[in-house]
Amino acid sequence: MGKYIHLVSFQINSPINHTVLSWAHPDDNRLKALGDMSLWIDMARTLERGLFDAIFFADTPGVFDRYEDRMDDAIRYGVCWPTMDPVTLLGAIAGATTQLGLAATVSTGPHHPYSVVRQLSTLDYMSGGRVGWNIVTGHLRGEHRAYGLTELPHDERYDRAEEYMEICYALWNSVGEGAVIADKASGVFADPSKVAKIAHQGKYFNCNTVAPALPSPQGRPVLFQAGSSGRGQAFAMKHADVVFAIQPNIPGMKKFMTDFNATAASLGRQPAPGVTFGIQPVIAGTEEEARKKLNDIVERIPLEGAIARLSGTMGVDFSGMELDQPLAEMQTQGSQGLMKAFSNIVGEKPLTLRDVAIRWGLAVGMPQFVGSPEQVADQIETIWRETGCHGFNVTPNIMPVSVDDFVNEVVPILQKRGVYPTEYLGKTLREKLELA
Numbered sequence: 001m002g003k004y005i006h007l008v009s010f011q012i013n014s015p016i017n018h019t020v021l022s023w024a025h026p027d028d029n030r031l032k033a034l035g036d037m038s039l040w041i042d043m044a045r046t047l048e049r050g051l052f053d054a055i056f057f058a059d060t061p062g063v064f065d066r067y068e069d070r071m072d073d074a075i076r077y078g079v080c081w082p083t084m085d086p087v088t089l090l091g092a093i094a095g096a097t098t099q100l101g102l103a104a105t106v107s108t109g110p111h112h113p114y115s116v117v118r119q120l121s122t123l124d125y126m127s128g129g130r131v132g133w134n135i136v137t138g139h140l141r142g143e144h145r146a147y148g149l150t151e152l153p154h155d156e157r158y159d160r161a162e163e164y165m166e167i168c169y170a171l172w173n174s175v176g177e178g179a180v181i182a183d184k185a186s187g188v189f190a191d192p193s194k195v196a197k198i199a200h201q202g203k204y205f206n207c208n209t210v211a212p213a214l215p216s217p218q219g220r221p222v223l224f225q226a227g228s229s230g231r232g233q234a235f236a237m238k239h240a241d242v243v244f245a246i247q248p249n250i251p252g253m254k255k256f257m258t259d260f261n262a263t264a265a266s267l268g269r270q271p272a273p274g275v276t277f278g279i280q281p282v283i284a285g286t287e288e289e290a291r292k293k294l295n296d297i298v299e300r301i302p303l304e305g306a307i308a309r310l311s312g313t314m315g316v317d318f319s320g321m322e323l324d325q326p327l328a329e330m331q332t333q334g335s336q337g338l339m340k341a342f343s344n345i346v347g348e349k350p351l352t353l354r355d356v357a358i359r360w361g362l363a364v365g366m367p368q369f370v371g372s373p374e375q376v377a378d379q380i381e382t383i384w385r386e387t388g389c390h391g392f393n394v395t396p397n398i399m400p401v402s403v404d405d406f407v408n409e410v411v412p413i414l415q416k417r418g419v420y421p422t423e424y425l426g427k428t429l430r431e432k433l434e435l436a
Helices: 028-032 036-048 074-079 088-097 113-126 140-149 154-172 230-238 248-264 287-300 304-314 336-343 353-364 371-387 401-416
Strands: 005-013 053-056 102-108 131-136 182-183 187-191 198-201 206-211 222-225 242-245 274-283 369-371 392-393
Touching: 028 036, 028 248, 036 088, 036 401, 053 088, 053 131, 053 187, 053 287, 074 088, 074 304, 088 102, 088 113, 102 113, 102 222, 102 287, 113 131, 113 154, 113 206, 113 371, 131 287, 154 198, 154 230, 187 198, 230 248, 242 248, 248 371, 274 353, 274 371, 287 353, 304 353, 369 371, 371 392, 371 401
Parallel strands: 005 053, 005 392, 053 102, 102 131, 131 222, 222 242, 242 274, 274 369, 274 392
Antiparallel strands: 182 187, 198 206
């Protein structure tokens, strides 16, 4: 745990963020923002004013198509469709901000490691070291179908990702110290002897080249990872600077941290990567008003849209299952850690498929912090202290009011308590996150 609570704004460049049908709320501006970068830039500047470490874009580079073996419900309700590219948007935000970190999910599934390093390292260099990469191994069937790829079994995806990262590190380390001379008088830009050549021929990839971009002040992008299965956690322990985690309640968060730290110790990763938990604040003047606001949001969620999203993420067609029976734990080729979290929740009765689908449609299983600004600040500080987590991924429900309310009303309370910074802790994303 660092000295301060760290906050990342958890976004998606689509008609919804994490709440199904939020685009239809009369106060939501997401549909307009899809075609107007200025609205994203306004929000990014609000986050920067609130000293958020980063704006982070999750990504689903393919349509959810598991439910009833079709994509109709995802399209009908705008459930992360269209799937707009997040890195393109980060380029615009980078030019309009000076401090805010810039992070995105980029799947290792359809993209060659050279392409990802070139794209993200270019942005990292040009932004002065503000970029982060959430590494995902590509578990969505819709993604594989979109790119014409063959789906790999769960553990083999991580085997492939290990080789992927081997190439990424080689590219990031290619430009040695003093390699770039940039002497206008002599016309010499760089010393070839200080630029390492990569000659990789492996099971999954070939790569013969040198670094496509210069290293930023933080060296390489900050690496995020969200693997929750045993294989996923092993991958995270080896590569991640920060781990994103979703647990539906405080007991689940505490258990996750206990298990996570034990795994880190057993694998020799000390200190362990920082853990940030996903949360969805629902803020109003009073708790009663906030709960009414939450109920209004929940009542809008179409069950078919929520199940379509759940089916796509979990890799299971839930259309043949009884909605009101407990959701038994099952192995899938999708997100095994998330399936485990929601089929065996600590401290609660077993959830039915209907329960889980609505929670998923609300915030992909992230818990709601409901109440006045003071109550929301209390919950954030309590979990931070009791779990020892690094911070939180804060997902809004209605745009941009959710972000505005949090920055204007909750951040000052956390600052007054001395648990949140009053200025950025450094220039690079690594420094801001207290990782340097």
